Amino acid sequence: FSNVDLLIVGAGFYGATIAERVANELQKNVLLIDRRSHIGGNAYSEFDSETGIEVHRYGAHLFHTPNETVWTYLNRFTGFTDYKHRVYSTYRDQVYAMPINLGTISQFFNRRLSPAEARTLIADQAAEMAGRNPANLEEKAISLIGRPLYEAFIRGYTAKQWQTDPRDLPEHIITRLPVRYTYDNRYFNDKYEGLPVDGYAAIFERMLNHPKINIALGVDFFSLKSSLPPGLPIVYTGPIDRYFDYSEGELGWRTIDFEKETVNTGDFQGMAVMNYADETIPFTRILEFRHFNPERSYQTEKTVIVREYSRSAQRKDEPYYPIDTRQDKDVFLRYRVRAEAEVNVHFGGRLGTYRYLDMHQAIGAALKAFESRVVPHFTEGRILG
Numbered sequence: 001f002s003n004v005d006l007l008i009v010g011a012g013f014y015g016a017t018i019a020e021r022v023a024n025e026l027q028k029n030v031l032l033i034d035r036r037s038h039i040g041g042n043a044y045s046e047f048d049s050e051t052g053i054e055v056h057r058y059g060a061h062l063f064h065t066p067n068e069t070v071w072t073y074l075n076r077f078t079g080f081t082d083y084k085h086r087v088y089s090t091y092r093d094q095v096y097a098m099p100i101n102l103g104t105i106s107q108f109f110n111r112r113l114s115p116a117e118a119r120t121l122i123a124d125q126a127a128e129m130a131g132r133n134p135a136n137l138e139e140k141a142i143s144l145i146g147r148p149l150y151e152a153f154i155r156g157y158t159a160k161q162w163q164t165d166p167r168d169l170p171e172h173i174i175t176r177l178p179v180r181y182t183y184d185n186r187y188f189n190d191k192y193e194g195l196p197v198d199g200y201a202a203i204f205e206r207m208l209n210h211p212k213i214n215i216a217l218g219v220d221f222f223s224l225k226s227s228l229p230p231g232l233p234i235v236y237t238g239p240i241d242r243y244f245d246y247s248e249g250e251l252g253w254r255t256i257d258f259e260k261e262t263v264n265t266g267d268f269q270g271m272a273v274m275n276y277a278d279e280t281i282p283f284t285r286i287l288e289f290r291h292f293n294p295e296r297s298y299q300t301e302k303t304v305i306v307r308e309y310s311r312s313a314q315r316k317d318e319p320y321y322p323i324d325t326r327q328d329k330d331v332f333l334r335y336r337v338r339a340e341a342e343v344n345v346h347f348g349g350r351l352g353t354y355r356y357l358d359m360h361q362a363i364g365a366a367l368k369a370f371e372s373r374v375v376p377h378f379t380e381g382r383i384l385g
């Protein structure tokens with residue numbers, strides 16, 4: 001470690017952005033480690049050896065952002081396709097456009113509705129909860145979109161996501177359920193959207209291709225923690241509870257089991273993401289990766305699909321979505337106090353801050369932390385925190 005100026009734990013977007021900035025802007029030596037065998041964190045994708053189709057290893061990753069700074073920054077390392085995400089949902093053998101929009105509502109109630117008529121209909125159906133405070137997720141959802149749409153599109157899907165009856169889930173999990181009174185079924189509203197022209201892994205290779213960045217893969221931080229020189233500045237993007245050896249308790253996460261299958265057909269479902277709203281179907285959705293890149297001339301004999309099964313994570317599982325119960329919030333606050341007292345360690349990223357972050361948010365937060373924490377550390381000798 002003699003010539004390492006900064007150790008970064010985790011080669012996802014947060015760690016990679018800091019590494020790139022430190023090497024290029026400050027000309028400092030970075031050691032970037034990840035316990036996985038690849039860079040890219042959860043955004044990593046690879047080209048399937050059998051079909052050549054790009055498969056996102058940790059679930060579908062759609063890039064979108066309203067943030068000009070992040071968009072400009074990332075465009076230095078990749079071009080983007082003009083892919084615009086759309087999602088459909090299967091319910092009782094019918095296929096509906098998501099998020100719930102005028103097309104979904106008209107199809108579901110089997111009549112043509114004007115925007116005003118649809119608004120009135122949904123408001124009438126939601127009036128069931130008028131004057132009452134929702135006591136659980138089900139009641140909250142009904143207060144927002146009425147019972148029929150809730151029972152079709154939210155109940156089964158949510159029960160599968162959480163493996164819990166929505167009546168036993170707290171109401172604060174949902175604050176809003178998007179309903180559009182237009183036929184717009186673009187999934188994201190952000191100004192910028194697209195997929196990296198030559199895949200996610202290429203972005204990270206370009207970001208990290210610098211003589212001042214050394215990368216060590218397959219290295220767990222906790223196997224070398226005790227041998228680190230005292231005071232070595234660290235950017236830590238692993239789970240915060242693990243850093244403190246779970247001493248304040250374990251934070252709750254949901255994980256996903258991905259079941260990958262290569263199917264002997266050129267097109268399995270006609271689009272990239274199909275949700276399954278029926279509770280009787282055990283998976284939540286099926287991804288078909290070829291549809292993320294219609295501009296590529298993939299072979300037409302085979303296609304790659306992935307079924308997603310959601311459940312709560314055990315310690316050995318990949319943590320994906322913070323459950324964030326009130327108890328989790330308390331536990332996290334205790335870790336945050338301890339993190340602030342940890343000299344020369346900066347906690348960042350989705351695992352280090354126990355927050356769901358989209359990719360653009362992880363990059364945006366890393367760019368800010370670089371300016372507000374890392375630069376003052378190296379130029380003014382301030383403690384990294």
Ligand code: FDA
Nearest residue numbers: 010012013014035041042059061062221238349350358359
């Ligand atoms: P990330 O998890 O990517 O990186 C952390 C790294 O730290 C990992 O590589 C891990 O191995 C490493 N690490 C942890 N502990 C370690 C240790 N002890 N030693 C060494 N290394 C260690 N976003 C979006 O914008 N659009 C989308 O469509 C999606 N889709 C999506 C689907 C699913 C299923 C998930 C879970 C997430 C998304 N995301 C997303 C979010 C996206 O994955 C997220 O924004 C980034 O991964 C955040 O980057 P980080 O660097 O914070 O974490």
